[in-house]
Amino acid sequence: MLTGELRNGGQMPKGYWVVFADVTDPEGYKEYVAANGPALAKYGARFLARGGQVEPKEGQPKSRVVVVEFPTYRAALDCYHSPEYGAAMKLRAGRSLWDMAITEGYEGPQPF
Secondary structure, three states, X not given: OOOOOOOOOOOOOOEEEEEEEEEOOHHHHHHHHHHHXXXXXXOOOEEEXXXXXXXXXXXXXXXXXXXXXXXOHHHHHHHHOOHHHHHHHHHHOOOEEEEEEEEEOOOOOOOO
């Protein structure tokens, strides 16, 4: 399937940023948080999880989990590659350690 292709019913699947992060400079990180807002708003993002309680279960997860929902997978990719977000990303450098994936949502049948 091509990125952004319509699914049954004519809707594109939502997109998600899934981030596992350790913030190493909380004061400096605030600059990144303030700067990423315009890019996230431009692409219709909304936070589903953002730094709440985390209970690690497997592997070596980081201390912070962030899940950001976008109206489409294409919007999630476009936001990440946008000049607006690129400028914000520079403010994150050296202030946090991230593992991140951008994934397409699933709207199909459930296995139960």
